[in-house]
Amino acid sequence: xxxxxLPRIAVADAGPKAAPSAPFIEIESLSLFYGxxxxxxxxxxxxxxxxxxxxxxxxxxxxxxLLRCLNRMNDLIDSVRIDGAVKIGGHDIYGPDVDxxxxxxxxxxxxxxxxxxxKSIYENVAYGLRLHGVKNKSELAAAVEKSLxxxxxxxxxxxxxxxxxxxxxGGQQQRLCIARxxxxxxxxxxxxxxxxxxxxxxxxxxxxxxxxLKKDFTIVIVTHNMQQAARISDFTAFFYIGELIEFDHTxxxxxxxxxxxxxxxxxxxxx
Amino acid sequence: MPSSxxxxxxxxxxxxxxxxxxxxxxxxxxxxxxxxxxLSTILMVFLIFIFVAREALPVFFGQTDTALVSAxxxxxxxxxxxxxxxxxxxxxxxxxxxxxDKDTLKTLMDVKVEAQNDIPESFRNSxxxxxxxxxxxxxxxxxxxxxxKKPEYIWQxxxxxxxxxxxxxxxxxxxxxxxGLLFAVPLAVxxxxxxxxxxxxxxxxxxxxxxELLSGIPSxxxxxxxxxxxxxxxxKTFGYETRLNAFVAGIALGFAVIPIIFSIAxxxxxxxxxxxTQAALALGASRWQTAWQIVLPAALPGxxxxxxxxxxxxxxxxxxxxxxxxxxxxxxxxxxxARSITTTIAAEMAEAVxxxxxxxxxxxxGALLFAATFVSNMIGDFVIHRFKNKLEGKR
Numbered sequence: 001x002x003x004x005x006l007p008r009i010a011v012a013d014a015g016p017k018a019a020p021s022a023p024f025i026e027i028e029s030l031s032l033f034y035g036x037x038x039x040x041x042x043x044x045x046x047x048x049x050x051x052x053x054x055x056x057x058x059x060x061x062x063x064x065x066l067l068r069c070l071n072r073m074n075d076l077i078d079s080v081r082i083d084g085a086v087k088i089g090g091h092d093i094y095g096p097d098v099d100x101x102x103x104x105x106x107x108x109x110x111x112x113x114x115x116x117x118x119k120s121i122y123e124n125v126a127y128g129l130r131l132h133g134v135k136n137k138s139e140l141a142a143a144v145e146k147s148l149x150x151x152x153x154x155x156x157x158x159x160x161x162x163x164x165x166x167x168x169x170g171g172q173q174q175r176l177c178i179a180r181x182x183x184x185x186x187x188x189x190x191x192x193x194x195x196x197x198x199x200x201x202x203x204x205x206x207x208x209x210x211x212x213l214k215k216d217f218t219i220v221i222v223t224h225n226m227q228q229a230a231r232i233s234d235f236t237a238f239f240y241i242g243e244l245i246e247f248d249h250t251x252x253x254x255x256x257x258x259x260x261x262x263x264x265x266x267x268x269x270x271x
Numbered sequence: 272m273p274s275s276x277x278x279x280x281x282x283x284x285x286x287x288x289x290x291x292x293x294x295x296x297x298x299x300x301x302x303x304x305x306x307x308x309x310l311s312t313i314l315m316v317f318l319i320f321i322f323v324a325r326e327a328l329p330v331f332f333g334q335t336d337t338a339l340v341s342a343x344x345x346x347x348x349x350x351x352x353x354x355x356x357x358x359x360x361x362x363x364x365x366x367x368x369x370x371x372d373k374d375t376l377k378t379l380m381d382v383k384v385e386a387q388n389d390i391p392e393s394f395r396n397s398x399x400x401x402x403x404x405x406x407x408x409x410x411x412x413x414x415x416x417x418x419x420k421k422p423e424y425i426w427q428x429x430x431x432x433x434x435x436x437x438x439x440x441x442x443x444x445x446x447x448x449x450x451g452l453l454f455a456v457p458l459a460v461x462x463x464x465x466x467x468x469x470x471x472x473x474x475x476x477x478x479x480x481x482x483e484l485l486s487g488i489p490s491x492x493x494x495x496x497x498x499x500x501x502x503x504x505x506x507k508t509f510g511y512e513t514r515l516n517a518f519v520a521g522i523a524l525g526f527a528v529i530p531i532i533f534s535i536a537x538x539x540x541x542x543x544x545x546x547x548t549q550a551a552l553a554l555g556a557s558r559w560q561t562a563w564q565i566v567l568p569a570a571l572p573g574x575x576x577x578x579x580x581x582x583x584x585x586x587x588x589x590x591x592x593x594x595x596x597x598x599x600x601x602x603x604x605x606x607x608x609a610r611s612i613t614t615t616i617a618a619e620m621a622e623a624v625x626x627x628x629x630x631x632x633x634x635x636x637g638a639l640l641f642a643a644t645f646v647s648n649m650i651g652d653f654v655i656h657r658f659k660n661k662l663e664g665k666r
Contacts, residue, residue: 073549076552078472103555105554108554109553111549117547117550117565117569118547118569118662119568127551128554131556164662181553
């Protein structure tokens with residue numbers, strides 16, 4: 001377990017920058033095929049460390065597919081074929097000697113629909129730790145508490161840690177999923193529309209949480225909600241039908257995009 | 272007020288809403304028809320139970336008697352006894368008794384005396400010949416019969432002295448069913464996990480129907496196979512003495528039960544939301560860990576239901592056990608022969624005298640089997656609901 005506690009890097013409020021300071025996730029001419037159809041077309045983009053990057057775009061533009069390339073969740077679909085390379089911290093994650101399990105330990109994921117296991121709240125958070133070999137009870141308990149506190153859920157559930165996670169509200173369940181993802185201390189958290197099934201209040205809590213988590217984790221979030229992207233992300237990538245149209249500081253994308261298509265989308269003229 | 276109400280009713284666009292159930296007569300008819308059909312199913316099960324219970328009732332009330340030697344009333348002393356006593360002595364119903372005149376009754380009493388005189392000398396003085404072996408203590412407890420050195424549990428429903436101890440049958444049923452389940456549940460659930468979680472889709476499409484095809488094999492064929500092939504192979508492998516025993520029957524039974532357990536367990540495992548699998552995989556679990564630690568616990572109510580259904584099928588399976596082993600030996604050893612309750616009923620019902628003690632006891636066995644299955648299903652249902660509520664966070 002490596003503890004990551006670096007000071008917060010000011011990004012969005014530090015004014016526009018051409019590219020993230022430290023390249024962390026490098027996607028190099030990545031194409032993805034579902035059978036014969038090409039879902040991602042030659043995408044190259046570099047994402048920075050400990051920043052929030054938002055993927056936006058209309059439905060079916062490939063943003064979720066790209067997100068799933070980052071922890072190789074697409075491997076589970078038989079008909080998927082991938083060209084190009086994805087490097088995280090300089091390592092090609094599609095290389096022949098890559099252990100997918102180790103990769104997914106470092107690249108956590110939160111899904112659109114909250115999906116806590118039908119186990120107790122405690123067991124949900126502890127599951128990942130147990131998977132990766134943590135057996136010591138006090139160590140587990142400490143890690144569970146820390147993760148729940150970090151995901152702003154601790155105060156609500158500390159008295160019923162051992163009751164079923166399915167008894168929580170939708171927003172609480174989603175925060176539990178975030179706690180579960182951060183419990184194993186990944187370096188990157190992928191979020192696939194984490195708030196799209198939640199009410200505005202719960203959404204606001206998740207957004208606060210994301211801003212808080214940015215201190216410790218690199219976050220890539222797919223969202224349909226453009227206000228959300230504008231509120232929480234430092235960088236934004238706009239996709240359209242499998243292509244990366246534009247990638248820049250969020251402020252620039254939303255105020256002064258370089259491409260006409262981007263402008264049309266963010267101003268709500270299509271999509 | 273009423274007039275305004277009328278007004279609303281006449282509004283053309285709202286006419287239909289006041290027509291009630293007559294609005295769609297065909298649907299109404301179909302609904303009632305389906306209701307009647309489902310009701311008749313329930314009724315039929317109920318009637319079967321009533322029938323079985325009614326035939327078995329005399330045993331429960333102690334109205335059956337198998338005593339070979341009984342006190343006789345000489346026909347000459349007929350008048351010394353009350354009509355009620357005579358009726359009981361001649362084993363007649365009140366109606367039958369009323370319909371008979373004195374001469375007929377006398378003839379019957381003569382027959383009774385003759386029957387007693389016909390009893391072989393060797394039994395006349397036997398202690399056992401005076402027992403009513405359908406009393407509960409002979410049905411459930413060991414008894415030291417004549418020529419036996421110690422009290423024993425014996426099911427031997429033919430011969431002069433009928434021995435109806437049902438314990439060997441229960442032990443036999445239990446032995447065979449448990450062996451069958453111990454063999455079938457791990458295999459079937461393992462196969463279900465493999466097919467639903469680990470196998471490649473193309474392989475799954477071949478495996479699933481193939482295993483389910485097993486359920487189409489008539490149990491007589493399974494029994495035949497077990498009798499001729501499995502019994503020999505298993506005896507060679509394990510080297511036990513009795514070739515046809517509870518172990519062979521249990522394994523053969525397992526083959527009949529596997530497809531049922533597999534099919535239901537596989538459905539339960541497949542219906543676990545993919546979101547759970549995805550979450551576990553995204554946490555870095557292997558496919559095997561996901562299947563074992565996440566999917567199986569989430570599907571446990573369904574898998575348990577599969578096992579309960581398998582139990583029901585196993586305890587009710589007759590033919591395989593009948594073919595493979597059928598000696599009613601009282602023994603807990605799985606390598607001894609055994610006879611299950613259903614086998615006993617199937618094999619002996621045809622030769623039991625209608626309405627006689629043997630016939631009644633067989634029906635009582637049926638009723639007990641009915642009750643056992645019912646109770647096991649109830650317990651199964653209860654446990655499944657507990658599991659489900661626990662999983663869903665309701666307490």
